[in-house]
Amino acid sequence: MDGTMDGTKQRRRGDTRQRIQDVALELFAEQGYEKTSLREIAERLEVTKAALYYHFKTKEEILVSIFADLTQPILDLIEWGRQQPHSLETKQEIVRRYSAILADATPLFRFMQENQATVRELRVGETFKERMQGLREIMVDPEADLVDQVRYTSAIFTLHAGMFFLQDLAGDPEDKRKAVLEVASDLVTQAHEGSRTKDRPQT
Incomplete structure (x- = not known):
């Protein structure tokens, strides 16, 4: 019985955390990160600021948690790619998986695109650069010349641009x-x- 009740409490905490993230990202997208307050997030959630503080103390904590949750699949993809051969099949699979990741995290990436100055100033900016560097490393052949390196990198950013x-x-x-x-x-x-x-050697 205790185990069941503990599990239920954990799910409730998890559900509340998810709701806070969803509502915060909605407000960040609607009116910008800087113009959104914790009080507004709490009001839209219809909870007290004290209830919000139980999960997050600052707006940045909320944004960092959203970023960590929604970009974990990128880390998983990078780890998978590092264990694969540098074959065309591997790279095509990386592109397919990354396209699906972007689709699942569209609100976050749109927020980052529309709030670039804010993102650069916060921890998520540097972390995102590290994610992109990791993707580049599993995509680009070490021996590729500059033009082909640009093509590999452009494939990633084509997905962003789309x-x-x-x-x-x-x-x-x-x-x-x-x-x-x-x-x-x-x-x-x-x-x-x-x-x-x-x-290939020239004949």
Whole structure:
């Protein structure tokens, strides 16, 4: 019985934490991080500030927790990629998985795009740079020349650009995501094949 009650309490705490994150991100996106107060977050949640403080003491704590939760799949992907061969199949799978990660965390990445100055000043900015560096390391062949390195890196940022710049374009969101993924995959293929062609001895 005690174990069940403890589990129920843990789920309640987890649910409240998730609600705080969701509402905070909504407000950050609507009116900007700087203009959002803890009091406004508490009011939209219909809880007291004391109840909010139980989980988070500052806005930055909330944002850092959102970032950590929603970008954990990127860390998992980087760890997976480091254990795989530098094959075309691996790189295409990295691109596919990263596209899905972006789709699942769209509100966070849109917030980061629209609040770049704030993100740079907070811990999440440096952490995100580390995530991107990790992705680059598992994507780019060490022996690739500069043009192919740019192609690999551009594949990652094509996925970012598709999320931000195609949202107002008419059409089904999933169709747009697939189109962006196809372009990113093409860049990876060009970079991989370009590196292999340059490696072959001239006859």
